[in-house]
Amino acid sequence: MDISKYRDIFFTESREYLTQLNTVLVQYEKDGNFRSAVDELFRSVHTLKGMASAMGYEQIADLSHELENFLDSMRDHNPGSKDTDLLFQAFDALEQLVNAQERDDEELDVAEILEAVRSRLQEGVSGQASQSVARNSEPIQVALVEDGIPAYRVKVRLDQECVFKVARAMVVIGTLDSVGRVLACDPEVAEKAESTFDGMFDVYLQCSEVQSKIEEMVRQMPEVMAVEVLPFSPDMDRKQLDPKPAALKRERQAASLGMDKALAVSETVRVNVAHLEAMMNACETLVMDRAALARLSEAIRDKDLDRLVGALTRNLSDLQHEVLQARMVPAAEILDRFPRMVRDLAKELGREVDLVCTGRDTEFDRSLLEHLGDPLVHLLRNAVDHGIESTEERIASGKPRRGTLTISVNRDRDNVVFMVEDDGKGINKDAVLRKALDSGLIDQDEVEAADFDDTLELIMRPGFSTATSVSKVSGRGVGLDVVRHSVRSLGGALDVESAPGSGTRCTMRLPITLAIIKALLVQVGEEEYAIPTGHVFEVMAVPESDMNLVNRQWVLAREQGVLPLVIMRDALEVAGEKVRDGRPKTVVVVSVGSRRSGLVFDRLLEQQDIVVKGLGDLLRPVEGFTGVTIGGDGRPILILDVTSFV
Amino acid sequence: MAGAPTVLIVDDAVFMRNMLADILRSDGFEIVGEASTGIEAVDKYRELGPDLVTMDVIMPDMGGIDAVKQILEQDANAKVMMCSAMGQQALVIEAIQAGAKDFVVKPFHPSRVLEAARRIIK
Numbered sequence: 001m002d003i004s005k006y007r008d009i010f011f012t013e014s015r016e017y018l019t020q021l022n023t024v025l026v027q028y029e030k031d032g033n034f035r036s037a038v039d040e041l042f043r044s045v046h047t048l049k050g051m052a053s054a055m056g057y058e059q060i061a062d063l064s065h066e067l068e069n070f071l072d073s074m075r076d077h078n079p080g081s082k083d084t085d086l087l088f089q090a091f092d093a094l095e096q097l098v099n100a101q102e103r104d105d106e107e108l109d110v111a112e113i114l115e116a117v118r119s120r121l122q123e124g125v126s127g128q129a130s131q132s133v134a135r136n137s138e139p140i141q142v143a144l145v146e147d148g149i150p151a152y153r154v155k156v157r158l159d160q161e162c163v164f165k166v167a168r169a170m171v172v173i174g175t176l177d178s179v180g181r182v183l184a185c186d187p188e189v190a191e192k193a194e195s196t197f198d199g200m201f202d203v204y205l206q207c208s209e210v211q212s213k214i215e216e217m218v219r220q221m222p223e224v225m226a227v228e229v230l231p232f233s234p235d236m237d238r239k240q241l242d243p244k245p246a247a248l249k250r251e252r253q254a255a256s257l258g259m260d261k262a263l264a265v266s267e268t269v270r271v272n273v274a275h276l277e278a279m280m281n282a283c284e285t286l287v288m289d290r291a292a293l294a295r296l297s298e299a300i301r302d303k304d305l306d307r308l309v310g311a312l313t314r315n316l317s318d319l320q321h322e323v324l325q326a327r328m329v330p331a332a333e334i335l336d337r338f339p340r341m342v343r344d345l346a347k348e349l350g351r352e353v354d355l356v357c358t359g360r361d362t363e364f365d366r367s368l369l370e371h372l373g374d375p376l377v378h379l380l381r382n383a384v385d386h387g388i389e390s391t392e393e394r395i396a397s398g399k400p401r402r403g404t405l406t407i408s409v410n411r412d413r414d415n416v417v418f419m420v421e422d423d424g425k426g427i428n429k430d431a432v433l434r435k436a437l438d439s440g441l442i443d444q445d446e447v448e449a450a451d452f453d454d455t456l457e458l459i460m461r462p463g464f465s466t467a468t469s470v471s472k473v474s475g476r477g478v479g480l481d482v483v484r485h486s487v488r489s490l491g492g493a494l495d496v497e498s499a500p501g502s503g504t505r506c507t508m509r510l511p512i513t514l515a516i517i518k519a520l521l522v523q524v525g526e527e528e529y530a531i532p533t534g535h536v537f538e539v540m541a542v543p544e545s546d547m548n549l550v551n552r553q554w555v556l557a558r559e560q561g562v563l564p565l566v567i568m569r570d571a572l573e574v575a576g577e578k579v580r581d582g583r584p585k586t587v588v589v590v591s592v593g594s595r596r597s598g599l600v601f602d603r604l605l606e607q608q609d610i611v612v613k614g615l616g617d618l619l620r621p622v623e624g625f626t627g628v629t630i631g632g633d634g635r636p637i638l639i640l641d642v643t644s645f646v
Numbered sequence: 647m648a649g650a651p652t653v654l655i656v657d658d659a660v661f662m663r664n665m666l667a668d669i670l671r672s673d674g675f676e677i678v679g680e681a682s683t684g685i686e687a688v689d690k691y692r693e694l695g696p697d698l699v700t701m702d703v704i705m706p707d708m709g710g711i712d713a714v715k716q717i718l719e720q721d722a723n724a725k726v727m728m729c730s731a732m733g734q735q736a737l738v739i740e741a742i743q744a745g746a747k748d749f750v751v752k753p754f755h756p757s758r759v760l761e762a763a764r765r766i767i768k
Contacts, residue, residue, distance in 0.1 A: 163732065164735040164751060166735065171747070
């Protein structure tokens with residue numbers, strides 16, 4: 001049997017189970033209800049073991065097997081923190097093994113954790129469980145002796161009343177050998193002492209009899225309590241004997257649960273990510289071709305061609321929508337790893353924190369996935385480290401003992417919005433200003449003029465502070481400039497709000513896809529730029545005479561108030577005439593958080609879908625742009641990072 | 647197999663031989679011979695060629711295990727059932743490794759003896 005085709009699904013699924021394990025255990029730490037947790041943990045570990053065995057990933061199967069025994073031993077008593085820590089470590093080790101296996105790196109050694117689980121099991125629980133560990137500690141190898149004859153694993157359990165268990169087992173084995181060929185026994189019964197043999201054993205058999213016939217034959221033997229005959233292939237050349245009869249029942253339960261699950265999701269298929277990427281790439285190419293074709297048809301001015309281009313545009317838009325849908329992943333993919341992370345972090349920093357995640361079902365394009373982790377981790381770390389107070393401080397200030405950290409994910413038009421909110425001490429304006437003054441970011445005048453918004457802006461500036469000093473001084477700011485930089489480079493925006501004494505909220509707003517976005521194409525002088533519509537609030541045509549220079553700042557007086565303007569010709573240092581050429585200008589009003597600015601361009605060209613390409617490492621440090629796209633005529637068009645002009 | 651299955655009973659105690667004979671006869675077995683030592687058992691097997699042999703584990707001169715080995719040397723398809731007492735499991739294991747097909751443990755439960763006997767000659 002070729003098992004390599006199951007590889008991808010193995011890795012995807014085993015990660016799901018690992019996430020599940022961590023989530024359930026974190027939940028147990030929170031609610032103390034192990035009874036509900038243990039079944040789920042056991043099931044996940046058991047399934048993982050089965051999958052790993054089938055793939056021949058022995059280390060994963062071994063560790064899962066020990067964990068299964070360990071969990072089984074804890075059914076009747078709640079594990080203490082020592083045990084949960086050990087379980088967490090073991091889950092980490094499993095994850096490392098899975099990762100290593102995916103890289104085909106078999107060097108990883110988890111003997112230490114394996115041993116830790118084993119010895120904990122031996123010291124903590126009844127002799128029976130440790131016996132079953134000892135029995136299963138050596139993997140066995142089974143090789144078929146003859147091709148074309150079916151192989152079985154015959155699981156036998158003898159009557160507890162049986163006085164000569166070893167002898168009885170050998171009779172069973174001998175009988176099986178008389179109808180086929182016994183390949184191996186697990187445990188090796190003949191070498192067992194009567195006192196250490198519990199009467200449960202597996203016989204690996206190659207035999208041309210049918211499954212039911214073999215089962216019937218063994219069942220009829222004296223002192224055989226239970227028998228189960230399973231098809232076997234050497235790909236699964238590892239033992240899977242369950243430690244206790246009860247486990248047999250659970251296995252069946254788990255199997256039937258798995259079946260229900262499979263039925264429930266039969267409307268979906270798993271697709272290799274590579275196909276999704278290829279589909280998106282094909283779409284991107286089509287989008288660019290369409291733009292080129294549109295430009296061509298404009299020049300030719302043929303009615304039929306125009307209609308064709310129109311139809312193509314619509315169809316392509318539909319296709320793009322569908323491809324994007326197929327690539328959507330739920331926020332759960334990224335959120336589900338946080339409970340464990342926050343739990344570790346809180347423990348490390350001596351905080352008591354409850355994490356609440358909402359919007360797990362909110363979807364976004366998978367291209368965002370790999371970029372989201374770091375910024376979110378930064379924000380969470382900040383919140384636990386600098387936002388949420390120590391238990392003593394919280395009690396002293398009359399707050400609930402445990403801090404609450406909330407991550408919520410929402411969809412807002414073409415954006416996905418991540419909000420990380422804590423109920424900690426908030427940002428201390430004076431401390432931030434003092435720090436900024438000390439590090440030379442601002443001078444005394446600016447300190448006096450600064451309002452709270454300016455203060456929040458300061459902590460997101462590069463060079464505001466380093467992690468160690470800020471955690472002593474003000475309590476927040478670690479790496480926020482880094483977060484803002486990465487969010488901006490994804491075409492998004494970071495916004496921080498804080499209420500001193502009651503908490504801080506960081507909002508990350510990102511386009512739902514990084515691959516193809518809607519953008520306005522605008523012109524300054526001879527140059528074209530693209531503005532992602534995600535940030536665009538409105539677009540106006542404004543006569544030059546309405547724009548006024550006040551205190552060295554161009555502004556536009558409107559009913560709603562004064563709108564600060566940014567003359568893009570100056571900001572982008574575009575060659576050519578200065579702003580006053582007498583023609584009305586295009587003002588693109590962009591909003592970032594609560595701030596609005598009008599970006600002044602010469603002309604609005606059109607709105608279209610653009611394919612976003614990164615700037616590459618060489619150009620990344622350039623402020624003001626998030627990427628580049630290819631125009632209909634093949635020229636590169638820079639995509640403006642509007643947030644850096646607001 | 648035509649007619650009643652034939653049995654050779656090997657045990658040094660007459661009590662046990664009679665008891666086994668009664669049990670087996672009650673279920674239609676035909677007792678074709680009895681032996682009280684291992685050597686006798688090997689000779690009688692050659693002479694009678696029974697369908698089944700019940701073999702005591704511990705007997706004077708030749709023990710049951712050596713007898714099993716010698717009988718199987720004569721007839722690889724010989725069907726031998728060991729009759730053992732508590733505490734003799736090591737010898738039973740040895741006998742099974744030597745080729746005995748099954749065993750019963752004294753004190754005998756008639757149903758257990760017949761179950762094993764029937765299954766062996768099947």
